[in-house]
Amino acid sequence: MIHCYKLGPLNIVLDVYSGSVHLVDDVAYDLIGMYETQSKEAIIATLCEKYKGRGDVNESELAECYDDVTALKEQGKLFAPDTFSSLAGTLKERNAGVVKALCLHVAHVCNLNCSYCFASQGKYHGERALMSYEVGKRALDFLVENSGKRHNLEVDFFGGEPLMNFDVVKRLVFYARSIEKQNNKNFRFTLTTNGVLIDDDVIDFCNKEMSNVVLSLDGRKEVHDRYRVDYAGNGSWEKIVPKFQKLVAARGGKNYYMRGTFTHANPDFLEDIKTMLDLGFTELSMEPVVCAPSDPSALTKEDLPIILKQYEDLAFLMDERRKQGKPFTFYHYMIDLTGGPCVYKRISGCGSGTEYMAVTPWGDLYPCHQFVGEEKFRLGSVFEGVTNTKVRDEFASCNVYARPKCKDCWAKLYCSGGCAANAYHATGSVNGVYEYGCELFRKRMECAIMLEALKEE
Amino acid sequence: KRIKTIRTDLANGGCGECQTSCQSACKTSCGIANQKCEN
Numbered sequence: 186m187i188h189c190y191k192l193g194p195l196n197i198v199l200d201v202y203s204g205s206v207h208l209v210d211d212v213a214y215d216l217i218g219m220y221e222t223q224s225k226e227a228i229i230a231t232l233c234e235k236y237k238g239r240g241d242v243n244e245s246e247l248a249e250c251y252d253d254v255t256a257l258k259e260q261g262k263l264f265a266p267d268t269f270s271s272l273a274g275t276l277k278e279r280n281a282g283v284v285k286a287l288c289l290h291v292a293h294v295c296n297l298n299c300s301y302c303f304a305s306q307g308k309y310h311g312e313r314a315l316m317s318y319e320v321g322k323r324a325l326d327f328l329v330e331n332s333g334k335r336h337n338l339e340v341d342f343f344g345g346e347p348l349m350n351f352d353v354v355k356r357l358v359f360y361a362r363s364i365e366k367q368n369n370k371n372f373r374f375t376l377t378t379n380g381v382l383i384d385d386d387v388i389d390f391c392n393k394e395m396s397n398v399v400l401s402l403d404g405r406k407e408v409h410d411r412y413r414v415d416y417a418g419n420g421s422w423e424k425i426v427p428k429f430q431k432l433v434a435a436r437g438g439k440n441y442y443m444r445g446t447f448t449h450a451n452p453d454f455l456e457d458i459k460t461m462l463d464l465g466f467t468e469l470s471m472e473p474v475v476c477a478p479s480d481p482s483a484l485t486k487e488d489l490p491i492i493l494k495q496y497e498d499l500a501f502l503m504d505e506r507r508k509q510g511k512p513f514t515f516y517h518y519m520i521d522l523t524g525g526p527c528v529y530k531r532i533s534g535c536g537s538g539t540e541y542m543a544v545t546p547w548g549d550l551y552p553c554h555q556f557v558g559e560e561k562f563r564l565g566s567v568f569e570g571v572t573n574t575k576v577r578d579e580f581a582s583c584n585v586y587a588r589p590k591c592k593d594c595w596a597k598l599y600c601s602g603g604c605a606a607n608a609y610h611a612t613g614s615v616n617g618v619y620e621y622g623c624e625l626f627r628k629r630m631e632c633a634i635m636l637e638a639l640k641e642e
Numbered sequence: 643k644r645i646k647t648i649r650t651d652l653a654n655g656g657c658g659e660c661q662t663s664c665q666s667a668c669k670t671s672c673g674i675a676n677q678k679c680e681n
Contacts, residue, residue, distance in 0.1 A: 206648050213644035250644050262647060275656070286662040337659050337680065373661070519676050522648070526677045529656030535674060541662045553664060599675040630675065641648045 307345030404457020538580025555606030
């Protein structure tokens with residue numbers, strides 16, 4: 186399978202199963218498009234007619250180009266066959282029972298009252314609660330006990346607002362550091378925060394212990410303050426921006442992401458990215474809102490063409506700024522064409538419900554943070570382990586080849602079948618397909634590959 | 643002449659040491675393509 190597209194100054198041909206990326210001129214672009222369905226003679230005749238005004242296109246030139254395409258096919262770099270389907274369950278089968286990452290919900294409370302919050306203002310449709318040190322400690326022990334030979338273990342402090350339980354966060358990190366050497370483990374901690382409670386103590390601690398911090402900022406003040414308000418209805422932008430700037434400066438401008446949400450109110454999210462740049466932030470991520478289709482903030486069919494165009498314009502802005510020596514990062518465009526994930530990872534997906542789980546303040550285990558509060562997805566607890574093997578097996582069977590709708594999608598080895606939570610909320614099945622998200626994802630990948638190609642030009 | 647290949651194949655079954663994508667930035671849409679191999 187191949188995917189051919191034109192974006193910016195480039196004609197790009199992606200060979201899906203080899204991962205090869207080719208930049209071609211207009212003639213080769215047309216020729217490759219006909220290669221599998223027409224004879225050499227028919228292709229040459231068609232293209233001679235199409236390009237008859239051009240001196241550099243004649244029968245011998247086209248024959249040479251055709252032979253080049255044939256050579257690439259023989260080398261396995263074009264029209265490569267799918268040899269991966271038999272590997273679909275390999276990684277998860279080999280690693281059955283191994284857990285390597287936890288999302289610790291240290292606070293099911295929040296000091297903001299964002300109406301678009303997928304976690305219902307941090308409560309996850311349940312009671313307000315803070316995780317005790319004892320539950321958190323048991324979660325870390327559960328992770329170490331079930332991590333097999335894994336060296337790298339990951340723990341994200343999440344909520345709600347995790348800084349509302351900062352003392353427990355600090356104690357848990359201290360405990361993890363005390364056990365990692367004897368267990369030959371390397372803990373990587375991350376923290377997701379709305380910024381309200383950031384102070385010098387938080388900054389010092391994060392810069393010492395957090396390999397990454399995710400900072401929630403939606404961009405323009407009026408956009409941010411539309412949803413991200415406190416319980417008195419006051420916007421939070423003016424309060425948090427200086428705190429974020431101080432934290433980022435103290436981190437040397439690295440190992441953080443400004444993480445915004447765009448909604449029906451701002452499908453023109455590139456303006457929010459520009460605001461973040463103006464504020465001095467350069468590590469950026471803007472994500473589509475996750476909510477019920479009936480929610481006023483939900484993205485609509487009419488928003489889609491606007492968003493797709495925004496993604497393209499964002500890519501052109503990134504290229505322009507790179508050339509000016511003022512580069513910035515957009516998370517979804519940071520693909521590495523030579524050092525990306527292996528094919529086993531690409532097939533098997535994010536690992537939710539198998540190697541990655543969320544832990545509630547009470548120690549309950551869920552497949553990921555987006556399933557917390559959905560009782561039927563409760564896997565067990567950090568005290569008793571995984572007891573709901575039916576749900577675990579359902580997630581273990583999740584992979585890109587388990588979704589028939591993904592069969593003919595060129596992007597399937599980039600999205601790995603997509604997000605199980607998005608699929609469930611859109612279709613009622615974790616093996617479903619969230620079509621709207623697919624449209625956005627494919628555009629992001631086209632832009633990301635184009636940006637990598639432009640660096641080669 | 644007309645084709646420039648800028649990337650030429652996609653470890654006994656994956657080592658599993660690479661970062662879990664949902665822990666990196668977005669928390670809402672899968673970012674596996676953005677991960678780096680840590681084998």
